[in-house]
Amino acid sequence: MTIQPKSALRLQTHWTPAIEDESLAYSLTLTNLSARPVSGFKLCVNGPGRIDPEAMVEGGSLTARLSNHSELSPPDGFVLEPGASWTVTARGLSYPLRHWTDGANTAYVAFADGTTVPVSVAPTQAKGDNAPLKRGAEIYPVPHVAPVPVAIVPWPNSVSVSGRVAVPQGLAIEAKGDEAKAAAAAFAELVEGLFPVEGIVRPESEGGIPVSLVVADDFASEAYAIRFAGDRVMISAATRSGLLYGLITLGQILRGARHHPETFLFPLEGEIRDEPSLGWRGTHLDVARQFYGTAEVSRFLKIMAWNKLNRFHWHLSDDEAWRIEIDAYPELTRIGAWRGHGLPLPPLLGSGPERTGGYYSKASVREIVALAGRLGIEVIPEIDVPGHCYAMLQAIPELRDPAEHGVYYSVQGFPNNCLNPAREETYQVLETILDEVIELFPYKRIHVGADEVPIGAWSGSPKALAKLGELAGADVAAVHAKRVNIITNRHNADEIDGSGAAVLQAEFLRRVQAFLASRGCITGGWEEAAHGDVIEKEKSFLNGWRSVEVSAALAGRGYDIVVCPGQVYYLDMANSPAWSEPGAAWAGWSEPESLYDFDPVEGWTDEQKRHFLGVQCCIWSEPMTDRGVFDRLVFPRISALAETGWTRPERKSWERFKALAGLMPILYGITAAA
Known part of the structure; x- marks a missing residue:
C-alpha cells in the first residue's frame, strides 16, 4: 500500500516511569495524517531503548523483536482511519528510559507484500519534563581574563x-x-x-x-x-x-x-x-552501531592529534554490523555491513527500512592507518569475539554447531551471538580473518574483545558441552546444559566468572592468543579476557571498563591495564541526569568537570601502578544517529581526557582548562543553542 506524502504518518512516543502501584509505560502513538485508511500493517520502531520480549503490551502485540528493533501489530482487522491515531503501550523494557535519545528515533510501517512507508518520528517525551532537548557541543566561552597567558590543551609540564x-x-x-x-x-x-x-x-x-x-x-x-x-x-x-x-x-x-x-x-x-605523563592516551570509536565514513574517521584522527592523543582503538565489528573488508569471506561485508527491512540484519539504532550501512575497503583502511601514523597515532583494530558476533554469524551461518538447539540472549538482546569455541571451523575462519587484519595494521596490537559473553552461551551445543566436559568435568557441563532457553540477563552483562561459559571462553582465548603470538602480535581484550587466567600476561593488555577497583585488582594479578571505566570515560554516557540531555545512562553520567578531575589510579598500590598503561575514553555509538548528539557527548570531554593522559596531576586545573577548551575543534561543528 502506498501512502503519500512521506510525512502522512507520524509517531509520538511517551515515557512514564513506574510510580507507586503503576508499572512503567512506554507508549507509541501512530497518527494517520493522510486521506486514506491504513490497514494490514506492522509498526516497526528502533532506538537504543529495548522493549522486553516478555513485556505486557496494551493496544496491540509485539510480534517480533531483535535487540532494539521491535515490530508491533494492531489487533486483527484494525483500520487506522484518516485523522485517527493508534496507541500501543509496552509495560516492560530492558532498562528504564532516562534520556530523550533512549526512545524510538526511527519508525516505518510494513505491509504483507514487503512494501514499507517511512514514519516521521518526534523525540520521546517524558512525563513531567518539558525542558528543551539538548544537542550540539557546549562551547565554553573564552574569558576576557584567563588564568594563563597562552592557550595550550593539554597543558605542558x-x-x-x-x-x-x-x-x-x-x-x-x-x-x-x-x-x-x-x-x-x-x-x-x-x-x-x-x-x-x-x-x-x-x-x-x-x-x-x-x-x-x-x-x-x-x-x-x-x-x-x-x-x-x-x-x-x-x-x-x-x-x-x-x-x-x-x-x-x-x-x-x-x-x-x-x-x-x-x-x-x-x-x-x-x-x-x-612530555606526556602517560604513554597510552587513547580513544575508542565504535563504528559497528553507527557507521562513520573514511572522511569522518580521518577528521576524527586529526582532532585526536590536536589533543595529543596517540592510540585509536577501532571497534570494527559487533552484533549490529561487520565493517572491514575480508577477501576470504566477502559475505562478511555483503551481508554484515548493511541493515534494512527484510535483510538478515534489520534496521537498528536509528537506521530505517532502506538498505543502509557501509564498510571500510582495504584501501580505505590503509589510508586511515597511514594518516594515523603520520599524526603519531597507533591504530588498534578490534574484532570482537567470541561474543558480539550476531552480524558475523548471519554472514557465515555455517560456523554454528549444526546440532545446537535452544536460545540464549546477550544483554543487548541478540540470540545465540557467540562463536562456538568447540568447533575447529571457528578457528580456521577466525585465523584467516585475523591474518588479513594483521596485514593491514603494522603495530601488531590486535584487540579481540572477549566482553559480555552471556552465561548461557553454548548451553544448547552438543559440541560445546562435550568440550566443557573435557575441560571442567561432567558435572560442570551438566549444570551448563540446564541454562538453555533461560533468559539470564536483562539489565547488566552477566557475571560469568566460574561458569561453564567462562571455561569455554578461556579455551577460545587461549587458542586465539597463541595464534596471534605466533604472528608476533600483542593481544588486547576487555577485562573479561582475564577469565580463567589463561592468556599470557606478557603478550596481552586489558581495557578495564567496569570500575577502577576492578582494573586495580587485574593489575594486581599482573595484567597490563588501560583504564576506561564506563562511569566516567564512556562518552556515550550523558553529561547530566536530566531527561533533556542526550546519551545513555546504564553506567551513570559524567559531566566534563567530573571526568577532568577523575583520578584513574586512585587507591592503587605501587605494584599495581607498574601495570598501568594509561587512559582511554570510549565512544559507543548507540545514541549517535544524530551527529549533533555525537558532538555534545564527545566534546569537550575528549579534551578533558587528553589532559589527564598528558598533564601531570599536580599541574591540572579545571578553571584553566575551561578557559582554553573553547578553542579546541569539534568533529561536525554542531554547537548547542545559546
Missing part, C-alpha cells in the same frame, strides 16, 4: 614565557632531515584539515614567523621543547612525534592569540618544556 610580540600571520617552518621534514609535512596536513582557511603554515613572505625544527638526542620519545627568541622560534625533539607535538603546541598558541588577542599572547621570549 613547564611554561616559562614572557613579553609579547605582534601575533604572526602563521608559521614558516624550516625543516632539515627526514624526521623534521616528516613532522613539518604532518603538521601542515593537520592544520589544513582542521583549519583550512586560517593559513597557519605560510611562508615568511606572507607573514609567517620562522620556526626551525631541530632533532636532538636528549629527549624522551614524545617530549619536546619550544624556545621563543623575538622574531623566531625553535622546536627541539628527538623524534618526529616530539617535533609534531611541539608544532601543535605552537599552533595552539598562535590560534589563541589570533582569535582572542585580548586574552592570550604570542610570547616574545622564554621556553616551554613538555
